[in-house]
Amino acid sequence: MDFGKVVIIVTTIIQIVSFSFAIYIFFRFAQRASPLRCLQNHVLMCLLIVATWTISIELPHTQKYLWTGSVSIYTSWFCTLWNISFFITAALNRILMAFMCVERHFLVFRPQTYHTHRTRLLFHYIPLILIVSIVLIYLFITNIFISCPAISFNYSLFMCGYTCWILIDNVAIVYAWIFVFFPVLITIIGCILLPIRFIIQKRTLQQVQWHRARKMIIQTSAIASIYTMCWLPFAIILQLFINDFVSLSDPSIDRFLTIVPYITSLLTPLIVFHTIQQRRNPGIMEQIKRRFWPQRQAVVRPLNQFVAQHNNPSAHERHASDGHLKIVKNVVSYSLKSQ
Numbered sequence: 178m179d180f181g182k183v184v185i186i187v188t189t190i191i192q193i194v195s196f197s198f199a200i201y202i203f204f205r206f207a208q209r210a211s212p213l214r215c216l217q218n219h220v221l222m223c224l225l226i227v228a229t230w231t232i233s234i235e236l237p238h239t240q241k242y243l244w245t246g247s248v249s250i251y252t253s254w255f256c257t258l259w260n261i262s263f264f265i266t267a268a269l270n271r272i273l274m275a276f277m278c279v280e281r282h283f284l285v286f287r288p289q290t291y292h293t294h295r296t297r298l299l300f301h302y303i304p305l306i307l308i309v310s311i312v313l314i315y316l317f318i319t320n321i322f323i324s325c326p327a328i329s330f331n332y333s334l335f336m337c338g339y340t341c342w343i344l345i346d347n348v349a350i351v352y353a354w355i356f357v358f359f360p361v362l363i364t365i366i367g368c369i370l371l372p373i374r375f376i377i378q379k380r381t382l383q384q385v386q387w388h389r390a391r392k393m394i395i396q397t398s399a400i401a402s403i404y405t406m407c408w409l410p411f412a413i414i415l416q417l418f419i420n421d422f423v424s425l426s427d428p429s430i431d432r433f434l435t436i437v438p439y440i441t442s443l444l445t446p447l448i449v450f451h452t453i454q455q456r457r458n459p460g461i462m463e464q465i466k467r468r469f470w471p472q473r474q475a476v477v478r479p480l481n482q483f484v485a486q487h488n489n490p491s492a493h494e495r496h497a498s499d500g501h502l503k504i505v506k507n508v509v510s511y512s513l514k515s516q
Contacts (some may be wrong), residue, residue, distance in 0.1 A: 203455060224277075367401065
């Protein structure tokens with residue numbers, strides 16, 4: 178078995194675990210008291226939706242191609258939809274992550290910005306809607322309406338050899354800069370500046386704000402670091418490819434550009450699951466201990482029973498007390514005779 182198939186098997190195992198975590202998180206989100214309903218976790222849920230779509234619908238086609246060397250369905254419409262899905266999910270992964278890094282600066286240091294419904298609509302919900310809409314519209318138009326009659330799909334290539342727009346230099350460069358380079362750069366800058374600003378301004382924060390800010394900074398830094406480790410090498414190699422320093426004919430480069438976009442989607446459910454974990458409920462743990470490891474308890478008699486026995490001693494107790502009294506009397510009488 179070659180290295181590529183080993184990678185596919187490992188990816189499949191992670192995919193099953195990741196999808197299970199995603200389903201559990203969606204059930205948690207349906208609860209009213211779920212922390213995922215908080216404003217600062219909305220972008221995280223959007224990333225989870227994108228990741229769930231990727232690992233459940235799109236990734237199986239890539240795995241089938243990597244295993245067999247051919248696409249799943251030999252039709253042009255399938256190839257077009259596969260291209261649309263791949264580029265949309267990858268772009269949303271990067272742009273939503275960049276938006277979350279920028280928004281966390283406001284949530285940590287300017288939380289009053291989101292106190293009113295109007296400001297939440299203006300600075301949170303509308304930007305999210307615009308981001309998703311722009312990505313969908315741009316990639317639908319470029320994949321569907323830009324055609325090359327002289328070029329046809331090749332079903333033995335990844336994503337059938339891409340749609341026509343990726344072969345047009347100007348359009349491909351616009352996509353690379355707007356949807357790859359800028360989001361990755363913003364994520365890196367936002368991730369670095371967030372803890373630096375916290376260290377500089379932590380003296381001006383109240384205790385409650387300090388703990389809340391610290392928690393969000395740790396969460397954002399962890400997520401952004403994982404995304405950066407995945408997308409920064411991808412952006413660098415893509416830039417080298419645009420400048421003709423590397424070629425997709427190299428199998429290692431082609432395999433790298435194929436697998437890396439799925440890594441963040443596979444890890445996102447695990448990251449979100451970690452962020453929603455709360456301290457274990459001591460009441461539940463105490464019930465489990467009592468259920469499986471019961472402790473022996475001393476029998477404590479009621480106070481009224483003890484008083485009743487003291488006031489009304491039993492026959493045995495009366496007999497014992499009479500015996501003690503006789504012994505005391507004999508000792509006293511013997512001492513008097515001896516005197």
